[in-house]
Amino acid sequence: MALNFDIFKPKTPPLFGMDISSSSVKMVEMVDAGKGAVRVERYVIEPLPRDATLDGNIANLEAVVEAVQRAWKKMGTRTKNVAMALPSAAVITKKIIVPAGLREEELEVQVESEANQYIPFALEEVNLDFQVVGPAPSSPDEVEVLIAASRKEKVEDRVAVAQAAGLRALCMDVESYAVQTSFELIRQTLPGQGVDQNVVLVDIGANVMNITVLRNDQSIYTREQAFGGAQLTQDIMRLYGMSPEEAEAAKRSGGLPENYEAEVLRPFMENVALEIQRAMQFFFTSTPYNSVEHILLTGGSAVIPGLDDVVNTRTQVSTLVANPFANMAISPRIQLKKLVSDAPSLMIACGLALRRFDP
Numbered sequence: 001m002a003l004n005f006d007i008f009k010p011k012t013p014p015l016f017g018m019d020i021s022s023s024s025v026k027m028v029e030m031v032d033a034g035k036g037a038v039r040v041e042r043y044v045i046e047p048l049p050r051d052a053t054l055d056g057n058i059a060n061l062e063a064v065v066e067a068v069q070r071a072w073k074k075m076g077t078r079t080k081n082v083a084m085a086l087p088s089a090a091v092i093t094k095k096i097i098v099p100a101g102l103r104e105e106e107l108e109v110q111v112e113s114e115a116n117q118y119i120p121f122a123l124e125e126v127n128l129d130f131q132v133v134g135p136a137p138s139s140p141d142e143v144e145v146l147i148a149a150s151r152k153e154k155v156e157d158r159v160a161v162a163q164a165a166g167l168r169a170l171c172m173d174v175e176s177y178a179v180q181t182s183f184e185l186i187r188q189t190l191p192g193q194g195v196d197q198n199v200v201l202v203d204i205g206a207n208v209m210n211i212t213v214l215r216n217d218q219s220i221y222t223r224e225q226a227f228g229g230a231q232l233t234q235d236i237m238r239l240y241g242m243s244p245e246e247a248e249a250a251k252r253s254g255g256l257p258e259n260y261e262a263e264v265l266r267p268f269m270e271n272v273a274l275e276i277q278r279a280m281q282f283f284f285t286s287t288p289y290n291s292v293e294h295i296l297l298t299g300g301s302a303v304i305p306g307l308d309d310v311v312n313t314r315t316q317v318s319t320l321v322a323n324p325f326a327n328m329a330i331s332p333r334i335q336l337k338k339l340v341s342d343a344p345s346l347m348i349a350c351g352l353a354l355r356r357f358d359p
């Protein structure tokens, strides 16, 4: 899905993907490795101070800009063009049907008049984008058009971050679409390319756990929980009297007191597994489906050792930790082991980096 809120013109010169999430700024740059292959050239994850972003919005511009500048320096690229994404909640999408063969200007008029009917803001206040999806299912003389709209300020906030950091926002995608792009890469590696299979995509970030069931290229169920890796960090802080930074480091590198595994980590993992099991039950009762074929763990907390086993044991569903880079060439300057461990949290940034190769 290639959306481009219309202030940005599509033609894409070299660019990298930049994901501004609640815990960090993540950048991924890919290059053309020839013969249609793509190589991961460099990436960086730069922590953000607490409350720099709030519910996907830029809350502290200065703090975010500084983190972006640090990240860009560490990346060591010369590219200044970026693809960014808006939080899915900030974007309203709708599919409409219009006559086939309209000229671009005619299509624009149609889209605007349709948009007027369902967008709860004045059109001057929104960035509007649309894309012809394909022929309408019901009639060969019509086409389906996807419209996406977002408040101008949401787009402008992100553009402003890039600008203040000396970068240029070339594309503005939507986070869920960028995830979908990365998911498609992973789906290719599933048995039977995952065709007609239900895959539970679990994103365990810092503050939010997002569970989506995907079938082919459609999202057919979604559920969100205010729960994530930050809970685990807080438990560590509280129990062992550590600062946030100490707790975060200890969580990643181990070396916590002996009772940590049994009394803190294990309950956290069981909680995650239980949430997934619950979501699956809701999915079964609210849709015609009664099975899922795979569970895919994404987000920074997906790499907690043993989490996949705990989830698998509880749900009895094959559980994988996401790596959208699995089939890509990797630059020798990247540490492979580190990339594999960071990969689950790079789903959005990876999807955005791939925008460079849009036709």
Ligand SMILES: Nc1ncnc2c1ncn2[C@@H]1O[C@H](COP(=O)(O)OP(=O)(O)OP(=O)(O)O)[C@@H](O)[C@H]1O
Binding pocket: 021, 022, 023, 024, 204, 205, 206, 207, 208, 209, 228, 229, 230, 233, 248, 251, 252, 298, 299, 300, 301, 302, 303, 304, 341, 344, 345
């Ligand atoms: N090696 C690791 N072991 C355990 N936890 C980790 C590891 N690496 C990252 N995390 C945790 O993953 C979380 C960050 O994940 P991610 O980057 O996906 O979140 P986010 O997208 O910033 O947050 P959200 O999706 O909630 O907005 C943090 O809680 C962090 O402590």
Ligand SMILES: [Mg+2]
Binding pocket: 021, 022, 203, 205, 206, 299
């Ligand atoms: Mg996230």
